[in-house]
Amino acid sequence: MRAAAVLLAMVVGSACAGLAARGDAMAVVASTFRNIVQPVVLVGIGAEQDAGNITAERAAELRGYVNVIGEVLEGGQVSEVGTARDAWNLLLPLAEAGIDERVARGEIGAGVGASIKEVLRLFGARLLQLETGGGGPAARQGITLTTTQWEAVRAVLR
Amino acid sequence: MISIGSEFASAVVASAARMGLELEATDAEVRRYATLRLLHLSRIQGEPGYQEAVEAEAAALSLTIVGRAIQEADAADRELRGLLVGLLRMGVTALLA
Numbered sequence: 218m219r220a221a222a223v224l225l226a227m228v229v230g231s232a233c234a235g236l237a238a239r240g241d242a243m244a245v246v247a248s249t250f251r252n253i254v255q256p257v258v259l260v261g262i263g264a265e266q267d268a269g270n271i272t273a274e275r276a277a278e279l280r281g282y283v284n285v286i287g288e289v290l291e292g293g294q295v296s297e298v299g300t301a302r303d304a305w306n307l308l309l310p311l312a313e314a315g316i317d318e319r320v321a322r323g324e325i326g327a328g329v330g331a332s333i334k335e336v337l338r339l340f341g342a343r344l345l346q347l348e349t350g351g352g353g354p355a356a357r358q359g360i361t362l363t364t365t366q367w368e369a370v371r372a373v374l375r
Numbered sequence: 376m377i378s379i380g381s382e383f384a385s386a387v388v389a390s391a392a393r394m395g396l397e398l399e400a401t402d403a404e405v406r407r408y409a410t411l412r413l414l415h416l417s418r419i420q421g422e423p424g425y426q427e428a429v430e431a432e433a434a435a436l437s438l439t440i441v442g443r444a445i446q447e448a449d450a451a452d453r454e455l456r457g458l459l460v461g462l463l464r465m466g467v468t469a470l471l472a
Contacts, residue, residue, distance in 0.1 A: 248456070249434045319424075326422025332415065332431040339438040 247290035261315025302344045380410035383466040417470040433459035
């Protein structure tokens with residue numbers, strides 16, 4: 218066990234030696250969304266649709282909302298991170314239901330589901346922080362929502 | 376077990392520091408969180424979809440570590456995520472050895 222710990226420390230040292238770049242909260246949040254959160258949400262929406270809990274039209278709306286969050290996080294022509302937070306509050310229950318469904322089917326274990334939910338929790342916390350944490354990356358990038366995106370958001374929130 | 380968790384947490388903090396990342400949480404908070412997540416992973420090792428959990432925990436650690444916006448963010452994010460996945464795998468292996 219001690220040997221493993223020493224090896225761990227050695228690997229870290231060598232792996233970090235060549236890294237000069239620095240990280241960015243927005244980039245991490247955006248990539249977390251792309252790689253983990255978005256697929257989870259889409260599975261959740263699909264599960265709800267399959268179960269007959271939402272119509273195809275509603276599912277399409279929700280998928281559009283997922284896209285809105287992605288666009289906000291990618292820092293395109295979007296001006297309000299708060300919209301992404303609102304969208305997230307709407308989508309989170311679907312995402313969690315999707316995870317629960319996968320656990321129930323035995324596709325993933327309960328502990329794996331808990332790990333994914335942990336990311337969802339932190340992702341939501343970061344979104345809130347981006348909105349309210351004055352001077353954060355989003356604020357500096359002058360994020361604004363287009364009229365079309367606003368309409369999409371309003372349609373989903375109705 | 377505590378020793379490995381501590382080594383792992385130190386490795387995560389050291390990784391962040393050497394990459395020039397500014398910790399959003401305090402050093403102690405990052406260490407505590409990293410240790411907890413490693414222990415969680417070690418407990419669920421072998422569950423269906425375990426690899427997803429490793430990826431998720433790496434993302435969770437990334438979200439905990441990162442501070443403010445800087446240049447080369449996407450590249451740094453990829454590096455950090457890859458590094459954390461490797462550290463988590465090694466940490467779990469060490470814990471279960």
